[in-house]
Amino acid sequence: MTGSGSAAQVPDAVVCQALEYSFHRGRGKEKATKAVDGVDLTVRTGEVFGLLGPNGAGKTTTIRAITTLLPVPSGMVQVFGNDTARRKMDVRRLLGYVPQMLSAEAGLTGRENVSLFARVFDVPHAERAERVSQALAAVDLTEAADRMAGTYSGGMVRRLELAQALVSAPRLLVLDEPTIGLDPIARTSVWECIDAVRQATGMTVLVTTHYMDEADQYCDRIGLMDRGKIRALGTPEELKQRVREQVPELASPTLDDVFRHFAGRDLARGQAQEGEFSDVRRTRRTASRVG
């Protein structure tokens, strides 16, 4: 699969074709939830791609398949041309992943946390100290680097987790709800760090979020996901333009209007109806992050 546009021969960062994933439960695994239902998706090399949708839409399941943390029972996923089913370790070497779950250790300093990741990801010993310092500097944690992570604010913890993911110099950074539960200032600083690293390295970023304003401001293209399917895909402006053409009375649609148009319901309603358990789980994750 080659990249689109003029950058021919450069493989796309991610290609998903007809991706499906179901969770089975019950004694005989007879009850199934189809979390991902035929997703076709391309993330172009160098872009910031946002997977946007309410709780339970299937975003996390999709990125867990892309990051090789879930098998792909049906469909195909490639990362920079590597099939995740056949070249799992090659794919993992190309990735940095910041999951929703807390991945920093409170009882270690920021520097120790990042060093741990440098060792796990085989950063050469001779380069390790320098690379750790660079990763901490990239997320503006140089001054706090030798403090215990348990003393960090929620925003600092998220930036520390970014540094952990960046220390192996990934070509693709995958972030699952990177700003969930943060105040607006901390959210902005997380995005500024992501943006600065991307400008400096040309790294591709795949991010899930349900914050429409962030997607609008920071993502080059977005995929609107609901109930396991991609409902619409394009730049924020392209999606708004499609709504303007199809609903002329909406002269200045927001991304919320775009979601409502393509998913047939409000993003907020999707959250309230399907996201209660996720919301509690997420609030707890956030509390443990900050606490």
Ligand SMILES: Nc1ncnc2c1ncn2[C@@H]1O[C@H](COP(=O)(O)OP(=O)(O)OP(=O)(O)O)[C@@H](O)[C@H]1O
């Ligand atoms: N381990 C699991 N076992 C059973 N069902 C699951 C599991 N993980 C997710 N699901 C279900 O799969 C569907 C998609 O969940 P997923 O976490 O991918 O959505 P999401 O868009 O990332 O939402 P959230 O941000 O709330 O995690 C939901 O219906 C969810 O309840």
